[in-house]
Amino acid sequence: MRRRIRFLQPLVWSAAACLIGLAPVAVAADDKPEFPEHAKVLEGFDKVASPTKADGTAEKPLWTLWTRSKDGQMYAELPSGFAAQQYFVALTVASGEEFAGLQAGDLYVKFRRYDKVLAVIAPNVDVRTTEKEAKASVERLFTDRVLMEIPIVTIGPGGGPVIDMDALCVGNASQFFQGLSLSRSTPRIFSIKQAKAFTENVEVAFEVPGSGGQLKTLHYSFSVLTPSPGFKPRDADQRVGYFTTAYSDYGKYESDETRIRYITRWHLEKADPKLQLSPPKEPIVFYVEHTTPVRYRRWVKEGILAWNKAFEKIGIEDAIQVEYQDAGTGRHMDKDPEDVRYNFVRWLNNDIGTAIGPSRINPETGEILDADIILTDGWIRHFQMQFDKVMPKVAMQGMGPETLAWLAEHPSWDPRVRFAEPGDRAHVAAAIARQAFDPLAGHAAGSVGTEMMGDDQFDGLIGTGVQRNGLCLAANEKGAELAALRMELAMRAFDKKELKKKKAEEAKAKAESEAKKEAADGEDDAEKKDEDPAEDGEEQPDEEAESPEKDDDADEDEAQLLDGMPESFIGPQLAHLVAHEVGHTLGLRHNFKATAVSRFDEINGGTGLIATSVMDYTPINIRFHAGEKQGAYAMEGIGPYDVWAIEYGYVADAKELPKLLAKSTEPELAFGTDEDTSGPDPFARRYDFGSDPLTYAKDQMELINDRRTKLLEAFVEDGDGWFKAREGYEMTLSMQMRQLGMMSNWVGGVFVRRDVKGQEGAKPPLSVVEAKDQREALEFVIENSFRDGAYGLTPELLSHLTTAKWMDGNGWQSAMSDSVFPVHDRIEGMQASVMTQLLNPTVLRRVYDNELQVPAGEDAFTLPELLETVRTAVWTELVKAPEGDFSPRKPMISSLRRNLQREHVSRLIDLSLPGAGNGAAFKPISNLASMQLKEIADELGTFLKEHGDRADAYTKAHLMEAESMIRKALDAEYIYNANEIGGSSGRPMIIFGNEPAAANRR
Template sequence: VKITKAKAFPENVELAFEVPTSTGRLQSLHYSISQIPSGSGYRPRKADERVGYFTTTYQDFGKLTQADSRVRYINRWHLEKADPSLQLSPPKQPIVFYIEHTTPVRYRRWIREGILHWNQAFEKVGISNAIEVYYQDERNGAHMEKDPEDVRYNFIRWLSNNQGTAIGPSRVHPETGQILDADVILTDGWIRHYWTTFTKVMPKIAMEGMNPDTLAWLRDRPNWDPRVLMCEPSQRAYVLKELEAHAHEPYGGHALTKSDSVMMGKNEYDGLADRTCQVNGMCTLTEGKAFDVAMFRMMYAMMAAEDDDGEKGEAASGDPNKAEDPNKPKEPKLKKKAEPMIDDMPESFIGPLLSDLVCHEVGHTLGLRHNFKASSVYRLSEINSKEFKGNKPMAGSIMDYLPVNINFEDGEIQGDYGMIGVGPYDMWAIQYGYTPNEAELPAILSRVAEPELQYATDEDTYGPDPLARRYDFGSEPLDYAKNQVRIAQHNRGRIINELVKDGESWARTRQAYEMTLAMQLRAVSMMSNWLGGAHVYRDKKGDKDGRLPIEVVSAEKQRNALNFVIENTLNDEAFGLTNDLLVRMSVDKWWDDRSSVLEDATWPIHDRVMSIQASALASLMYPSKLSRIYDNEFLVSSDQDALTLPELLTTISKAVWSELDAQYEKTFTTREPMISSLRRNLQRVHMELLVDLAESGSSSSAANKPISDLALQQLRQIRTKADRMSRNQADKMDEYTAAHLKDVSTRIRKALGAHYVLRSL
């Protein structure tokens, strides 16, 4: 055993050891031991589920009932007015943060601004300048005597390691919930990431919001698992083996069951379970920010190229006043190149985005949990308006995972790219946590039904509420989803001429296309979450304008979401693939990035498209999704409109097999088939999914029997139509289509036969 670090401070000791593990490798273990203060006069405050705070929890065995014996306090700082008689007073002792000297100078003011955003919320409870910020500066020696590992000081730490990380952990008194010290750790990877790979980002997008029942179903049917569908074909056996190794885990291996209360930082639920004091053990906000920054870089490069070409064209034509083509799509309203730049991006973009990130992490250090419903407060038209821009935050809370706001063909105003301060929910949460007069708390909490105070946190994201979602945006997410698809489609048409410059590799074509594909899938995944959805509210009986806890999503919104998913995944045109694009989608092979060496120089067209289509179809037809729809039919009064299982399955089948209802006049060839290769793959996937649903053991849900019966009915109808087309239009049919329909008929017949044999046993 080797001691690699030993530091002693007045209130804590830091020790690090290098020890051999059972595998023979050396591992570093760091121990941080600090004393717990006493006699501070701090009074704990009870937690309430209407407001999202980390908690300190214990059981009082002197009480008999569960409600009385479970004690939950919110985690918060001991913040008091210096002069209680003043309406607005400075604090007795402010919360002080030091920005570490390792932080690049170009970022420092934006980090400071993000921290100080919270002072606006504390002013609402009568405390001015509750938070103070100082720069640690190596050049003039300012605050260099302070060590970030000394618990007497709160630091914003900066690491340049090419990793995209941001986290705001804290140290909490285990008896009262008083926050004693906190630090924010930032890394620069999310700013550096120019591209992100298909196999890295796409499965995460597709898996967003999956509940334990769905994960358990996928465990037995890994052929529908996005982690399998979207990996490289050569890697599928390996991924399958990895998934099989965890097949025994409860709740389908959901991340919530694998959170770590000690070795935190690998699981999104770390720090929440099996601890007396909850802390922010992991925050993945930078993953989404890295994607959005990469997308912005690409779009900005395209705009710069178009500006250059436009200037050259005007100079050559001698007609700078030539009228603009009214039919030409309008560009996203991004800033012009002339403004100050930071790391090849406009400072007006990346600066506020960094403040947004820091403000979020500092919110964790103040005790606040994530609020993934806060993005649903305002309409896009409001966010991109003069009234909001520069004046009002674009969401209810900074504690959401918010995408970058880029307005495209949706009004004349480009609103703020990110949050410009804390939101109304944040003000309300700070008011509950830090208001000195406890008699005011019931009135504060009774505001829960106000539209701007929507709240849902990590454990709500796999529930039925479609608004409890990471990276959705706006009170009508369908509008945002359409905006994202418009941007993706527009960018695809500009990759060849405006992104890849003379002397650059055509590999950028593949990278850029896959980014647009990820943007499209994020929109599709977001909207598939609305099927079978129900809004969940935390209002208590007697709250002002209190809502019922469950409200089924309207049938109209569910149908609109279904149509969006169909339109943007099940049709060939949705992917914008052209010969000109595909022949340029190559890859650079460098040994210092070994993954690229193993990639094929030609893009796997059918494999990629089928993986997205299979994932999208499955997201609409998972047994857990169908069970929710079936239950919602019961929740909604019979005299009201509701989306039903027969309607859902029929709508999907009609979209997938639309060719079977057509009457063709022309004769098709293998070069111009009746049913395209992409559509044949889609139909095969849909048929196999219906067969899985028809199996009696497809799900343990009580809805399994009606789901199975309806799946069988769909299969019979598809077979009947396929046989009819094979008979009636055989003379017009190409060989691919003929063989495909024959195979469809045969496989359905066998599946139906196997089903009835199983039922008779």
């Protein structure tokens, strides 16, 4: 009531004054201006000059900038028509991180004024429609999103609002750079690193301390986002692999029409459409940053320009061009790599093996606006094997969410646990168990970031569909490949030396033999001196022995070396890597089916392709029998799939697209990408090789076995520490694991195709791998993992597999590990991982389901056959008892085989327990596992009765324990144990030796 009275009082007084004839009293008004004068606000600031035109006048900047260097203050005046503009904000951490220079995300925003503040708003682009009736509803339901607000400081000379740029870019840095954490204790410590105003864009950067105090430079590139005239979005198709930008159109009512997907591509067109081959209107120009070593620049350029072959197919010549930035001459040094107008290839000296080709796109059309390729130097250096990090990644290839869910509840099956150092296993298992509650059971595709780069190939893909910042593993794996190549070169040099030595010895022996023969025949020495050396047969062999070898490798010793590697090896590898990343910047995704078109002998005979696409991960082509025919070590240029994919994405006439897509059934145009690698198709794999991978795998195992015999002689040179032998041996284990993983994927395999109904040459989308191929693959895996001889172990080799002892840098990990090679843990980890690859529920379910896909009367690989084949290979000793006398020094069953058998029993127990799996296939799996356990227990009992007396103590104790534990499991005697690997889950389990088997009863 009092408020109402106060409100009415002025009206009463004014009315009273009128009644008595007095002039009304004026109500006091606030004459204070809305904002302070810009002249006062900008006093002490320097206006940032704009570039000058050809006539000497300054260009009109997008925003006008003012800076005050003493305290890092920066103001910007937006144009008066700012509300009608949409802005693209490109973000880069320019310094202070190992991946500084890598694109750190982007935003699509607009500014809207609310009294004295501007709101930074992200327009809704996820749901939209062009349907007239639905548009009003969609716009009402799916609105824009406010990201932040920024005060208006004043109205500038041009009539636009002036905002505080350091408040925007420093104060809100953590909102722009997702995941970035700045120092809270030093909020006033920042400085301006860059302020440039151009007609099309504004480039600003601030140096700030991160949460750990390390100075970081945060670079912002602001530009107006306007559609390119003439650019038309192009529909995506699952038969050709492009990154996409997508939205939902809720004005449509057909379920397959509501999701609109456009491929990401550049606006590239002919300068003269009438010409059959024309230059482009605007070429795609890549600037090779001046940090790139001069010795590598030509190979970087070669990799970039390789794609011009594809664009020439659609009539565009020199579509991609390369310029070198040069600090010495100043050439192109005025161009900032972070500037959204320029595409750069950047070189980072961070000792990490990574390469990535992210791009920035218009989220409404899919047009690529900017791309920057990052190359790091670590993959070129000598590869240092971190066994516990590399081996799990190799062994986990192809495992999808279903398998990960199983592993989370059965940590003793998990390669990530089994390859971890014993002291880290509980920690690793606990982390895996937590991940199981994430989407897709912790699979990388369900929990990776959408903006910042992490350590998985799906980063930047999920939720966006475009590789904005996804990690490409091409360089990471290439480091391992180059390490193997370094070892191979050392071995070949050793082999050449040994061959020369052998020839010299043979020549010497031949000469001595002939000399003795001549002496016995009584030939005169003087007569021999008169003979022609060329006809004599004595001197010539010695001269040959001393002369250089005349073979294919004759020039390798004198070849140009780049960082310890022949340029003929490292150059093409770098060009291949660059071409791969350029492919990403052109919009292309990985194609992991590209190595499945040519046989191994065709590749090395010069008649076949290493791969049909540079977008695959291809291993270096090192052939054991290189003397027969050794093809190119790396793929050169791009392949037919790449040409076809570019044609689909960039051909001018959209009417050509159906005809192009119709070709997808051709073998050379097969496509499978990242998400396919966890599926059943054995050809959709990283680092497989050839259409007959079994031939390749056998050749690689011959290579591995040969190289192991020469590690101590050839790989470790005089003056080297013996830890190098351990690095070399573990490298061969990694190579071996890759072959085992590649071939185990054939068991339960199904070929998956993307053909559509009615397409000429189309085949069913699913077809089971032939039974004979599955059997051969299984035989290879068993032969090269379950046998003791598969690992090339000798007492001499083991006595040299030690570690380096340095406590600085990353060396402390090696220094704190045991000097003695953990041979049983390593081999058990390999065998356990193979067992997981063959017997995990996903594979068993696929084998079981595949039986129904094979027509009656045709040969099929069945679930009982798989389980029985594995069982027979594991328990060979029970089928035919070893003969001879045995002791702990000469056991009846070796220690490695005992570990293998213990693993097998543990797996069968897990599979047999009630509630240990879900799905219709699990009951027959459980029944078969229980049946095998009963049979093994009976065989163990019989074996102990007949041969137990002559068995050594190790073997006898092992067999007795195995029989006992199987019978306990079959009798359902469960023991709760809080010390299971992975933590105290409280789940029922059976203790089998030192490895408890989880019984996961629900």
